[in-house]
Amino acid sequence: MPLIEVKTVVGGYGGAPILNGVDIAIEQSDIGVIVGPNGAGKSTALKAIFGLLKVTSGSVVFDGREITNSLPDKLVPMGLSFVPQEKNVFVSMTVEENLEMGAFVRRDDFSDTLEEVYGMFPVLKEKRRQPAGELSGGQRQMVAMGRALMSRPRLLMLDEPSAGLSPRYVLEIFEKIVSVNKAGVGILMVEQNARQALAFATRGFVLAQGQNRFTGSGAELLADPDVAKSFLGG
Amino acid sequence: MSAVSRAGLLYLGLVVFIVAVGFWQGTANISLLLLQASAFALVALGLNIQFGYGGLFNFGIMGFLMIGGFAVTFISYPLNLKFWDSDGPLLLLRALIAFAAGFALVWGARHADRIGVKGGWKIALTVLCWFVAYVVYRSQIDPAAEYIEKTAGFVGGLGLHPVLGWVFGGVLAAGVAWIVGRVSLGLRTDYLAIATIGISEIIRALIKNMDWLTRGTLTVSPIPWPVPGPQDYQASGSDNITSFIYARLGYLAATLVVVAAVMFLVQRAYHGPWGRMMRAIRDNHIAANSMGKNVTRRQLEIFILGSVLMGVGGAILVSILQIFDPGSYQPINQTFLIWVMVIVGGAGNNWGALLGAIVIYLVWVLSAPLSQALFYFISDWSTRVGWGAIPEIDSRAPQMRVFVLGVVIVLALRYAPKGLIPEVVRRDR
């Protein structure tokens, strides 16, 4: 049974639908990457899973449970986590407080998870008393990822984690994503750096105009000449 | 049902309502109520221009009404010869010179960078100049005020026709609106609301306490009636009630002419290119800005235009009451009441604002006797049951209408957020 299954979802922000029947399915061991041109509905697909916009038809099933149009305060305790593309840290709060907010839904002791996150991003431990707003773009992205991991999710969704980062950080963030996946967290992410991301993706989804165009493993999509020509810039 | 026929029905209902109230309250009373309602209609149209067209939050309506009221008092009240025969004018002239000197000083300090004073020094110099100017002005105006209050009471009026006072009310309100607009437009909406409340409170404090100019809480009366008054009709043989009816209806005719003219002009403006641009700015600030429209300047125009109507309306109201009492102005009666009129009537629609003004004004006034009757009824009942009567009904019952006004706002926002006659949104491109 797949960890998350999006079945022919149609939805949008109230006006004309942006998603016109999207299908996505990944296992907990997968790194799923959604690629596609601007305006294809990639980010919208993630937001639809996370209850941030109205799904008008189709369904979203997480671990066998129907979660269509459920709100985040229900989804996070179930094991979903989401890192938005922009404004993804609490700028006025310290790094540690940011991470604590990720654990808001947990009522147990989360100090071990905190240490795990610090172990993964040592720079955050160094700066844990600093306001997140004072960090660099790459470090903020780490705070955002760390925050999302604090609830110990089974599925981590990231919206363009590499946007606006320097190449050095892009690589670092991708490495972290892979190691999070190795630790047993399913990954579903939207990426502009399509070639780079598909290289480590186990599942790839090419969206255009709110619909699936191609689906396959990352390697298959990279090898497909049609995908390469239309969506990966030749 | 089309928008026009809906509006027509509502206005028909209004006429029936007015006639019914007329039978209940008598012709003399209803004509006075309508007269005041027509002045409030002018003010509501002013707010509709500011809020409905421009999305501007003016919570300082009271201040503009007071300015209008002061203007008509100053223009139409008879000359105070005691003042003109004293040294008062001379002292005031000196205060005026001190004011001008202070103004020049501050102006100079603000341009001190031209002579090489920059940064922190310029700020320090500006603050110092403000302080000096303030002290110099106070040193002249304080003794002048004291002298005038002692020898002549206050400066009195100019003894001109009240209609000139209305015009002056508009002009003065425009001047103040220009200053207020320069200071607070461009702020985000809720800051603007608070800033305008603050400014209207400053205006109230000034008018209330500048006894030498406005007589403050001592009030000025009687302020002349712009058309033949009851006395004139009585002189030509009418009985008391008839004379009041004639005088009030005569005045009502005058205000209706003003309201009709204003209505015609603002309707034309609304449907013209100017109104279209205003709505574009209201609905999408950023887009309008990027299209090269000078947003703040347009907003200033709107703000001044609306404030002029408020100033004129405030002047007309004082002429009706024939008394200028700065102590009687309250944000509830003069600011929030107008907001309720526009929101209930339909922000953005002039016909809606007009309807809202008349309906809400009548409801506001009539709910006092109604709640009093209700209270006496409950009191009777509670006495009979043995719980005793409600004490101080006459002072408490009028407070009921404040509560009713609040309920009306809340219900309107919840169930009819666009008002009785909503704005007609046309897709004209």
Place this chain on the structure above:
Amino acid sequence: MDQLIFFINKVLISGTVLGSIYALGAIGVTLIFGILRFAHFAHGDMMTLGAFVAFLLALAFYHYGITFPIPTGFVVLPIAMAITAAVALGIDRTIYAPLRRRGAKPVTLLIASIGATLMMQGLIRLFFGTGQYSFFDYGENKSIIRLDMSWLGGSRPITFTEPQLIMIVVTAILIVALNYFLTRTRLGKAMRAMADNADLAQVSGINTQLVVRVTWIIAGALACAAGTMLSLDVSLKPDLAFNIVLPIFAAAIVGGLGQAYGAIAGGFLLGFAETLAVFNWATLLRPLQGVLPNWIVIPPDLSLVPTEYKLTVAFIILIMTLLWRPTGIFKGAST
């Protein structure tokens, strides 16, 4: 020395008292703005309402002849704060929450809060008329504390009333408690998170409905404390509210809307500014008369602003802040 004592009595004490009240009120305004993004105009009436709740409770105690070593108004304060907090929650439920669910803009909520203001004001006046009340009309005395200063060469004592002293202590306790809540507790941090970035707070799984409720509870309780203490210091009037809501908004904006600490700073800043503006400096300068040449005569009244304009000081500071630094001294919300 006497001049210094005079200054302490006239400025330091009344400035602190006024500042405490402004600060407690402004915290509520700023928290509501931070969480719900609208200017809550009904806050002044919430203060008045809270004060009347405390007054009624105190009346009950007076009625049964129960007395305490401190003014009863302070003893009943915790109960009154709880009741006012409940009322605040009720107001949110019935008036604001339905509008929020509809997705109404913050300005609509602002207008709705004026409706709430009028409703509360109307009800309060309906029940209490328009007269003045005092907690000290029922047998209790406002005891005055005089600190003898003769050991420092002063001929006059430093004077303040017992309520003023307790009021300052209570304010300090409330501010420390609030600080603890905001920086040390899960919900307090969630509140700051939501004020910082509401969308991200939602995405993190923070129960935003709960945070909204907590906000109303804190704002209502603090409003009650501020209103009660103001009426313990001066008197209780149904139209207490309108005179106070504007300086409180000024304090919140000067401190930076959405910033709890800014609101405290802004409150005290305005409290002192108002007191200093009407302070008669002539009394401080008079001893210098002997040193000054004869042609300089210190006038009897040397206050910066006549007393009747005291309230305008707050607005002038507000307007200057809006002109020069619209985000306030603590960098509040600007969008």
